[in-house]
Amino acid sequence: MIEIKDLKKSFEDIEVLKGISTVFETGKTNLIIGQSGSGKTVLLKCLTGLITPTSGQVLFDGQNTTKYNYQERQQLRGEIGTVFQGSALFDSMTVLENVRFPLEMFSSFSMKEMDKRSEEVLERVNLTKESFNKFPSEISGGMQKRVAIARAIVNKPKYLFADEPNSGLDPKTSMVIDQLLHELTVEYNTTTIINTHDMNSVMEIGENIIFLKNGFKEWEGDKNEILTADNEAVIDFVYSSKLFTKLREVLLKEKSNSIKK
């Protein structure tokens, strides 16, 4: 479980996070949603330790990590898996080498054991053996995301973070990636936090959703509650597409019919 308490982050005079408190539960896919510039990425970077918050607490299973020294932080990082927006695969390494890399750094496995584990996770994310020896530039965006996920889970992390895992992907591939992240969350019992502004992801895997606006937590709930939320900012965000506007009309109609009955 990850808990954040009154988390604030400023860059010079600009306050990006303005006191966010919430709990991300273990075994659930927790989503952070909001428009561009709402502070999602900064919040995720504060959680992964890439950015130090100005004030507030980040508690990983009750331990305040903002007070961690370098060694404690390094130890924690061994328990974290991260999927970056652009996959962030190492260009000079093959698919297999990319996935094996965290094991080479942190495990005492033999090369054979590392290869076996890497191949296992690559197969788990539905990549075939033909792609193992290809370089990131030789595979599609969707495959790159799968490799990034495989690399994130190869060390069996307790905490899994994903920053916009669907960016640049077609809707069908996005859905596959969403499902994969959800399945892995359950399978490895990780505390998974995903940054997204994709409403399809929200409806697909949003077990716990926090909505950010201008650095504040504006709303919190799950995928069923978000469609009928009465928060104006949430309504504006969720129903920005015509498809969801029509869906809202249907839902409101159903709601009024049930009240009449």
Place this chain on the structure above:
Amino acid sequence: MREVYDLGMSSVGLVSFISLFMGAVTAIQMAQNFQGADIPVPNYYISYATKVVLILEFSPTIISLILAGKVGSYIASSIGTMRVTEQIDALDVMGINSPSFLVMPKIIASVFFNPILIMISIGMGLVGGYLIGEATQMWSSSDYIIGLQMPMAPRLFVYTFVKTICFAFVIATVPAFYGYHVKGGSLEVGRSSTSAVVWTSVILIILNLILTQTILS
């Protein structure tokens, strides 16, 4: 090993080509000066002077400046691209000390291979001088070989070696610094690459003066 290839082996062709021609040009210039001098200067001084120029200045300094352009821009742009594509963030999140992980192999490869490149440069420069002598018959090959065999003070070799090592360190670290601190996108990577080459060259030139004054004076 890949760093040794990227930073060293891949430059062997360029260094050899430039050194061959520059050695020939230097030898012709020496011949012009010595053969036109008021006091008669033996022809074997042509190769001796060419050798001294190549060992003291041309190979360590000029080749390092050329490498600052070729290798420096490669280091700055490759690390800069890793920064803007979040590959360095990925290393940091994994708990890997990214500056040490990325820069240290480059320093080792550069410091290890730069002296080899400089030796190749000196050798090719001397071959260039020999070949142009044979082609133009401006001096005899026996005179050229006698001049090459004339001794040089050992501290001159020490001076060249120290310069080569220091320059190799600068060529690896300054561009790495620029690449590592890139913020933005591809445009910024290009700018940082340019700045890296400019500042590496400036530092090499200043360092050359400081080392020359310190070791030779």
